Amino acid sequence: MKTKKIIFAVFALVVVLIPIYLIFQSEDVLTNGHQHKLRLEGYDPFDPFRGKFLRLRFESSVPCESDIKTGDQGFVLLEKDTSGYSHFSMVQKKRPSHSDYVEAKVLMVYSGKAELDFDNLNKFFINEDKAKEAEEILADYTRMAPDKIHMTIRVLDGEARIEDIIVKAKKLLDYIASGEHKHFKDDILKEMMERMNSETEALERQMEQIEELEQMEFVVPEAE
Structure with a gap:
């Protein structure tokens, strides 16, 4: 009986400690991790039955090494552009020596690219009353x-x-x-009109320059 109580106590302690560990791990990543900006390509519609999350979409089809196969756990390198x-630049099997990489599961491999599942990057928690507007x-x-x-x-370090x-x-x-x-929508329309006006003005200036060139008289020197 005493042994069962000990086992139950240990099990209960583990159940309590795992969420605490995950919270501390997340805080460590958010505090000490390198920051990267990723372009968003879209979203999946909000589903109230699946929790208060916005499901995000970004580039998840990444070039991979030839030995990467479906079901592998890959190390995905990150690179910054100018x-x-x-962006995610390459999936490889070997853990990189630097910390700017993410571990992800390979869902499928095709044409030299791997389709990846980034479990911690495709869901953004938000209060339900803000979800629709978001x-x-x-x-x-x-x-x-x-x-x-x-x-x-x-x-x-991969997280x-x-x-x-x-x-x-x-x-x-x-x-x-x-x-x-x-x-x-009003702001977008205004920006589009300003862009069109700017392009029209640039085109008009080019036309004026062409007309000026056409009206100029060029003197060709006679050959000696």
């Missing part, structure tokens, strides 16, 4: 203004966590609180 955004923001920006939305992640979703240089919840999204 604009400051990061979903609308993701839909509008990923479709009509993808250069103004991205997510930031922190990466440390990755979402830090936030950034909209027009604001954190998602701050952007929702600002009420700016009410004017989203």
